[in-house]
Amino acid sequence: MTGLLSRGGSDAVALLLVGDELLLGSVADTNGAWLARRFTQAGLRVVLSRVVPDDVARIAEAVRALCAEVGAVVVSGGLGPTSDDLTRQALADVAGCPLVADDAAVAAITDWYATRGRTPDAGVLRMAQRPSCARMLVNPQGSAPGVRVEIGASVVYAVPGVPSELYAMVDGVVLADLMERVGGLPAHLSESFEVALLGESAVSALLGDVEALVADDPSTDLAYLARPAHVSVRLSVRDLDPAAAASRHARWSALVAQALGDHVMGRDGVTLPEVVVASLTARRETVGAAESLTGGRVTEALTSVAGASAVLRGGVVAYAGDIKQSLLGVPADLVRARGTVDPDVAVAMAQGARVLLGSTWGVATTGVAGPEPVDDHAVGTVHVAVDGPAGPVVRSLALPGERNRVRRLSSAHALDLLRRRLRSAESSEGLDR
Amino acid sequence: MTGLLSRGGSDAVALLLVGDELLLGSVADTNGAWLARRFTQAGLRVVLSRVVPDDVARIAEAVRALCAEVGAVVVSGGLGPTSDDLTRQALADVAGCPLVADDAAVAAITDWYATRGRTPDAGVLRMAQRPSCARMLVNPQGSAPGVRVEIGASVVYAVPGVPSELYAMVDGVVLADLMERVGGLPAHLSESFEVALLGESAVSALLGDVEALVADDPSTDLAYLARPAHVSVRLSVRDLDPAAAASRHARWSALVAQALGDHVMGRDGVTLPEVVVASLTARRETVGAAESLTGGRVTEALTSVAGASAVLRGGVVAYAGDIKQSLLGVPADLVRARGTVDPDVAVAMAQGARVLLGSTWGVATTGVAGPEPVDDHAVGTVHVAVDGPAGPVVRSLALPGERNRVRRLSSAHALDLLRRRLRSAESSEGLDR
Numbered sequence: 001m002t003g004l005l006s007r008g009g010s011d012a013v014a015l016l017l018v019g020d021e022l023l024l025g026s027v028a029d030t031n032g033a034w035l036a037r038r039f040t041q042a043g044l045r046v047v048l049s050r051v052v053p054d055d056v057a058r059i060a061e062a063v064r065a066l067c068a069e070v071g072a073v074v075v076s077g078g079l080g081p082t083s084d085d086l087t088r089q090a091l092a093d094v095a096g097c098p099l100v101a102d103d104a105a106v107a108a109i110t111d112w113y114a115t116r117g118r119t120p121d122a123g124v125l126r127m128a129q130r131p132s133c134a135r136m137l138v139n140p141q142g143s144a145p146g147v148r149v150e151i152g153a154s155v156v157y158a159v160p161g162v163p164s165e166l167y168a169m170v171d172g173v174v175l176a177d178l179m180e181r182v183g184g185l186p187a188h189l190s191e192s193f194e195v196a197l198l199g200e201s202a203v204s205a206l207l208g209d210v211e212a213l214v215a216d217d218p219s220t221d222l223a224y225l226a227r228p229a230h231v232s233v234r235l236s237v238r239d240l241d242p243a244a245a246a247s248r249h250a251r252w253s254a255l256v257a258q259a260l261g262d263h264v265m266g267r268d269g270v271t272l273p274e275v276v277v278a279s280l281t282a283r284r285e286t287v288g289a290a291e292s293l294t295g296g297r298v299t300e301a302l303t304s305v306a307g308a309s310a311v312l313r314g315g316v317v318a319y320a321g322d323i324k325q326s327l328l329g330v331p332a333d334l335v336r337a338r339g340t341v342d343p344d345v346a347v348a349m350a351q352g353a354r355v356l357l358g359s360t361w362g363v364a365t366t367g368v369a370g371p372e373p374v375d376d377h378a379v380g381t382v383h384v385a386v387d388g389p390a391g392p393v394v395r396s397l398a399l400p401g402e403r404n405r406v407r408r409l410s411s412a413h414a415l416d417l418l419r420r421r422l423r424s425a426e427s428s429e430g431l432d433r
Numbered sequence: 434m435t436g437l438l439s440r441g442g443s444d445a446v447a448l449l450l451v452g453d454e455l456l457l458g459s460v461a462d463t464n465g466a467w468l469a470r471r472f473t474q475a476g477l478r479v480v481l482s483r484v485v486p487d488d489v490a491r492i493a494e495a496v497r498a499l500c501a502e503v504g505a506v507v508v509s510g511g512l513g514p515t516s517d518d519l520t521r522q523a524l525a526d527v528a529g530c531p532l533v534a535d536d537a538a539v540a541a542i543t544d545w546y547a548t549r550g551r552t553p554d555a556g557v558l559r560m561a562q563r564p565s566c567a568r569m570l571v572n573p574q575g576s577a578p579g580v581r582v583e584i585g586a587s588v589v590y591a592v593p594g595v596p597s598e599l600y601a602m603v604d605g606v607v608l609a610d611l612m613e614r615v616g617g618l619p620a621h622l623s624e625s626f627e628v629a630l631l632g633e634s635a636v637s638a639l640l641g642d643v644e645a646l647v648a649d650d651p652s653t654d655l656a657y658l659a660r661p662a663h664v665s666v667r668l669s670v671r672d673l674d675p676a677a678a679a680s681r682h683a684r685w686s687a688l689v690a691q692a693l694g695d696h697v698m699g700r701d702g703v704t705l706p707e708v709v710v711a712s713l714t715a716r717r718e719t720v721g722a723a724e725s726l727t728g729g730r731v732t733e734a735l736t737s738v739a740g741a742s743a744v745l746r747g748g749v750v751a752y753a754g755d756i757k758q759s760l761l762g763v764p765a766d767l768v769r770a771r772g773t774v775d776p777d778v779a780v781a782m783a784q785g786a787r788v789l790l791g792s793t794w795g796v797a798t799t800g801v802a803g804p805e806p807v808d809d810h811a812v813g814t815v816h817v818a819v820d821g822p823a824g825p826v827v828r829s830l831a832l833p834g835e836r837n838r839v840r841r842l843s844s845a846h847a848l849d850l851l852r853r854r855l856r857s858a859e860s861s862e863g864l865d866r
Contacts, residue, residue, distance in 0.1 A: 023479040025470025037458025045455040051482035201514040201557050220560055225454045277693025296729025299750045306804050314756045317732045317748035371739050386628025
């Protein structure tokens, strides 16, 4: 380890994203997430990220501050040909070297334009300038070269903000240069446990004992990421000794898996529809849906997975009440006596879908999405049902939130009920053997 | 103007996004873009944005630095119930006030849990803590309250990072508090034109002449926001004189509307499903869907709109080929001769949906989402059809992109075809009168 990147840890990197458009919200920043993921995968740690406008003083101030904190800074944007491209000037100001024209870059840009039948103007030729103490980074995808400059004990890489050019330059030159500079890195093992339909605090409560143990191991980290109807629990272990990292990772992973039990639907980013499609595919079985308040969301989620056509027969969106009877065969007496927001109606819909669509499994949703209550049933009153070879099962819910949250959660509950039925079918078959 | 926000300009705001996951790249930051857009729309300027990990010292350092630069800082994330939620502690450290339990927040959280049949544990009750010099901000969407604290001459608003909660709190309390604090701003008139299914460059080409004129008016701005299958064109006019702002806004608005013609489906954030539901509601007509590759996305989009139940009869997801025949009555000869990826099959599906579901209009999709071609039809080959009182119409497409992009665009094209049919029905009725 060279010690060059020692401030903030030898493997610490900061990001600086330049551009007015990022602060107007007119475009979402995708470069930040991509850079963070790439450096994390390489075993580096992105510890800070900043966004600044196209303002030479703001860019310079941020570069100066980040170089005081970490040994490597990656700057994205502000390298194009227009008057609001100011990253080169800011780097020259911070490094204390004047901007000079780089002969090789002038030649490359002139060539790049010549092959397109054009001649570079003065603005374009500004892209060939660099601080005299910096060197250029070749851009294989575009005409704007990058810049590499050392500022104090830190290194700064500036690359264009155009995603295809940024990707190519980071993968082609920045990562290699940085890894060489860093020297050896600790082994980094990371795994995530995907949990459907439990809140972050409920997941954290299940993991209370494991959290307390992890707190005593400074090289291990347990982090939560809450998404709609889904929490990811990420376990990360670092150690200079790869064998020690692997053995500690195995130990923690087993403890997390045990604490979360069958709330874990899968690992490493898998989603509920992916788990259901994979399980049905393995069993060579099919599913059909009958949806009321979810309006097609259950089948939509399943068809978002490539390969769904092998397991999804189809679905019926029975939004108007009479369609539940005419297409799905829900008994008219039952609807007359209890309305359509009823657990037995959900079961009859699941059975009807199975018959109508000729599938191994039927899944159904009915309930009140809002904004208004229906027949004295409050918004969020929902019944989801699954029918299959071993008979029907229903889950009745009082869901929080507004219309589209209720619909999203209802769809997730329907798929989760099917996931658990498929899993228990698998275990009972395992016991039979 | 109070001068309280004078550093960085009276209307300057900084964002601080807290969370390890943002620096691991495991999730893209969408809150930053949303916040930037919202504050920009309100006439404020977001001048800086930073991302820091779940580390109390890093959060505190960033809050301190941003408060030294601007008069208002919005912090997102780190307010949940788990041990890595450290924003409250960081704010207490910077403000120099200890954390205390807020009685009203304890009661609200206890209630929130009680209505769900649960009792809050110690972790959850940490969410009721605030720096003693701060006040709580009510969260209408979740259990974690926000925090408002003054640090020197600056104000800091901390809100949860869960998008639905963040949106509700910023719109419900943060913006109003901030605007009151800022005092008068130049009159700011802003309007957006919603365009479906044209790319950003195509929209910009249509507006070329208007753009050239706007470039000469420094107080007027034309900005594009590209979303999936949708571009918003935002026209903004600022002027210290409200009457001058209004007259210039009216002039530009008419020019933009003329240049975009019937590509404009509506104004100010309206979506394609909302336009279709509103048009059907006004006409007291209904729609039914027959979907193949979109898998329920068309009905799902319609049911996301409150009030859809008055106009949507239902839908059939005919994912397996035989269901197109058995349920929708697509002629077996036609499928045998041409397969299911065919414009006449799309028309037969739309007609079948209309008959089966008893609706005024039928809409249908068939095509190849991928990843593999079907019967020599390339991925992206799609036919959408609408059948209605004046007969059927079909739109055949070769769509770019991967599976879920093809499915998303197909659904948008189906709804756009229906929107245009409804609009031409309206105009011909207008002519008849």
